[in-house]
Amino acid sequence: MATVDLKDVCKVYAGGVEAVKGVSIAIPDKALCVLVGPSGCGKSTLLRMIAGLETISAGSCAIDGKVVNTIGPTERDIAMVFQNYALYPHMKVYDNMAYGLRNRGTPKDEIDARVRSTAKTLELEHLLERRPRELSGGQRQRVAMGRAIVRNPKVFLFDEPLSNLDAKLRGQMRVEIKNLQRSLGVTSVYVTHDQLEAMTLADILVVMNAGLVEQSGSPLDIYEKPASTFVASFIGAPPMNLLPLRSGHLEGAVTLPPVPASASTLGFRPEDCEIRTEGADAVADGALRLLVEVEGVEPVGAESFVYCRVGGERMVVRVPGRVEIKPGDQLRTYARQEKLHFFGSDGKRV
Amino acid sequence: MAEPEKLPPASGHDKLMIGQSSAGIYLAHVVLTLGVLIVAFPIYYTFVASTHSLQTILRPPLPLLPGERFFENYSEALFGGVGRIGGVSVATLLVNTTIVALGIAIGKIIISILSAYAIVFFRFPGRMFFFWLIFITLMLPVEVRILPTYKVMVDLGLIDTYAGLIVPLIASATATLLFRQFFLTIPGELVEAARVDGAGPWRFFKDILLPLSRTNIAALFVILFIYGWTQYLWPLLVTNRNDMNTIVIALKKMISFADADTEWHLVMVTSMLAILPPILVVVLMQRWFVRGLIETEK
Numbered sequence: 001m002a003t004v005d006l007k008d009v010c011k012v013y014a015g016g017v018e019a020v021k022g023v024s025i026a027i028p029d030k031a032l033c034v035l036v037g038p039s040g041c042g043k044s045t046l047l048r049m050i051a052g053l054e055t056i057s058a059g060s061c062a063i064d065g066k067v068v069n070t071i072g073p074t075e076r077d078i079a080m081v082f083q084n085y086a087l088y089p090h091m092k093v094y095d096n097m098a099y100g101l102r103n104r105g106t107p108k109d110e111i112d113a114r115v116r117s118t119a120k121t122l123e124l125e126h127l128l129e130r131r132p133r134e135l136s137g138g139q140r141q142r143v144a145m146g147r148a149i150v151r152n153p154k155v156f157l158f159d160e161p162l163s164n165l166d167a168k169l170r171g172q173m174r175v176e177i178k179n180l181q182r183s184l185g186v187t188s189v190y191v192t193h194d195q196l197e198a199m200t201l202a203d204i205l206v207v208m209n210a211g212l213v214e215q216s217g218s219p220l221d222i223y224e225k226p227a228s229t230f231v232a233s234f235i236g237a238p239p240m241n242l243l244p245l246r247s248g249h250l251e252g253a254v255t256l257p258p259v260p261a262s263a264s265t266l267g268f269r270p271e272d273c274e275i276r277t278e279g280a281d282a283v284a285d286g287a288l289r290l291l292v293e294v295e296g297v298e299p300v301g302a303e304s305f306v307y308c309r310v311g312g313e314r315m316v317v318r319v320p321g322r323v324e325i326k327p328g329d330q331l332r333t334y335a336r337q338e339k340l341h342f343f344g345s346d347g348k349r350v
Numbered sequence: 351m352a353e354p355e356k357l358p359p360a361s362g363h364d365k366l367m368i369g370q371s372s373a374g375i376y377l378a379h380v381v382l383t384l385g386v387l388i389v390a391f392p393i394y395y396t397f398v399a400s401t402h403s404l405q406t407i408l409r410p411p412l413p414l415l416p417g418e419r420f421f422e423n424y425s426e427a428l429f430g431g432v433g434r435i436g437g438v439s440v441a442t443l444l445v446n447t448t449i450v451a452l453g454i455a456i457g458k459i460i461i462s463i464l465s466a467y468a469i470v471f472f473r474f475p476g477r478m479f480f481f482w483l484i485f486i487t488l489m490l491p492v493e494v495r496i497l498p499t500y501k502v503m504v505d506l507g508l509i510d511t512y513a514g515l516i517v518p519l520i521a522s523a524t525a526t527l528l529f530r531q532f533f534l535t536i537p538g539e540l541v542e543a544a545r546v547d548g549a550g551p552w553r554f555f556k557d558i559l560l561p562l563s564r565t566n567i568a569a570l571f572v573i574l575f576i577y578g579w580t581q582y583l584w585p586l587l588v589t590n591r592n593d594m595n596t597i598v599i600a601l602k603k604m605i606s607f608a609d610a611d612t613e614w615h616l617v618m619v620t621s622m623l624a625i626l627p628p629i630l631v632v633v634l635m636q637r638w639f640v641r642g643l644i645e646t647e648k
């Protein structure tokens with residue numbers, strides 16, 4: 001059980017690529033920290049530095065209060081689940097799980113007991129004698145998890161462990177990983193570029209962009225108070241609507257609540273926007289009212305996405321159930337004042 | 351939560367890939383049979399000759415069926431000693447050649463797998479320099495460097511020794527490159543997983559790399575064993591004593607320019623015995639050999 005503390009961690013690769021440019025994250029004991037961000041933003045690099053698979057160019061990484069910059073992966077007592085599972089192809093499932101313990105000189109009967117109890121937790125008992133290529137993708141994933149769990153390490157590191165699974169299995173494994181992590185109480189760092197995975201798993205969510213932390217905090221805080229337009233558009237699906245303000249004025253707005261002086265972008269979540277066909281004036285005072293033109297409707301069952309255009313900008317409205325709206329319709333929409341977000345010209349929240 | 355997932359049946363290589371028409375199969379068999387006959391007949395004929403007496407062989411035509419001197423000829427050659435090579439028995443030759451061929455095959459595999467391991471998995475100064483150094487030795491076969499090599503062997507006093515027969519042939523750029531190519535296909539994640547699992551360089555080599563390379567090793571072993579078994583020029587130079595000859599050299603020495611001087615029946619027996627071990631190796635290793643050539647286990 002351990003904390004992980006990153007202080008101004010940087011990574012410059014041999015070719016001069018600056019992959020991570022000063023990241024500080026403090027992960028408390030037993031917490032699950034999710035690193036999320038677009039491709040190439042340095043998530044894997046950061047994770048691999050925590051693992052000790054990549055040297056730390058500057059800054060420090062501490063596990064359990066002890067700086068581990070110069071310590072190899074073995075001594076850091078971490079376990080990693082890789083994107084492609086990286087199971088040893090020539091070993092049976094049992095040996096895959098036992099290998100790390102054997103290398104640490106664990107007594108034979110203890111290895112056996114641990115492997116069997118882990119296999120039981122993950123319901124892998126009937127697969128112990130198989131080789132990885134005789135397993136399905138989902139089963140391989142579980143073995144990779146088992147290999148990490150069986151060692152009972154201080155920290156779990158996951159690098160997009162679910163990205164090779166189909167959507168249904170992914171959802172299922174997500175829940176399972178969360179439960180396992182909670183019941184084992186092992187501090188974990190989890191890399192993904194799937195924002196849904198990030199939102200549902202994280203105790204601490206870290207949104208990264210171009211080697212820097214854009215925002216970190218609890219997933220709901222980040223969802224409700226994105227620190228920048230980048231976070232606003234990265235977290236949430238469909239993403240937050242962002243409309244440009246021109247000297248405090250918004251094109252297509254019927255009424256616009258007071259705008260902070262330095263704001264240059266106005267944002268609101270698709271679900272925070274409502275469509276009013278009539279009686280629109282009954283809406284609370286100070287709300288944003290927009291006159292929009294419908295471009296398309298996407299019913300996805302429980303809800304529908306209405307794609308609209310307002311003053312040359314695109315936006316989405318998320319409405320429950322199905323709607324009787326056709327492309328070309330003119331609609332009145334509104335969003336409550338407290339649901340509005342304002343961002344400055346540098347993209348930061350104001 | 352883990353529902354027992356169904357697995358597809360293990361797929362083998364038992365399906366015909368092309369040419370399912372019966373005419374095509376027929377034609378293929380005719381061609382193959384002809385090929386086998388052309389290759390096999392001389393060997394059969396050698397076998398026939400090895401079971402006749404010298405007189406029968408020297409008085410053409412040679413019968414097409416085996417004679418009755420099988421046991422006499424073979425035991426004379428194996429244990430009696432052949433006059434033209436100083437009375438050394440073929441058994442001695444077989445032992446020599448086996449030691450040399452095994453030494454070359456195993457030595458080459460050990461050296462090249464270790465060099466490839468160093469070149470692929472370690473970052474050390476001059477890594478690429480050494481890689482290219484190994485690579486350019488491909489252009490220098492034994493024949494090209496034979497004089498300096500011979501001088502070195504003489505200076506080291508390795509003439510007429512197994513070491514002298516084996517060591518100069520043991521470094522192999524080809525095998526090193528083959529292992530390198532194979533190692534490069536091993537995913538980086540696997541290497542990292544092993545590091546996280548606490549496997550140091552030696553453990554990684556022993557527990558992961560070696561087992562994954564075993565089909566490659568088997569295939570190379572077959573090829574290199576035969577390479578070692580059939581070496582001619584180097585053993586000819588580096589051995590003077592008859593009892594250190596390899597079987598190929600001895601075979602050459604057993605044939606005199608004058609037909610009557612040559613114990614042809616023993617030559618034929620020696621020929622048969624000379625091709626037997628390579629055939630044995632191929633047959634025994636066939637399963638591995640074929641797998642190594644067509645399949646990578648990853």
Ligand SMILES: Nc1ncnc2c1ncn2[C@@H]1O[C@H](COP(=O)(O)OP(=O)(O)OP(=O)(O)O)[C@@H](O)[C@H]1O
Nearest residue numbers: 013015017019038039040041042043044045046193
């Ligand atoms: N070994 C390397 N040498 C040089 N540059 C590298 C190396 N590995 C990664 N990079 C670069 O570092 C940056 C960050 O890479 P990283 O793998 O951490 O991204 P990521 O956030 O994990 O992306 P993805 O979501 O696609 O996995 C990228 O620009 C990448 O090109």
Ligand SMILES: [Mg+2]
Nearest residue numbers: 043044045159
């Ligand atoms: Mg990555």
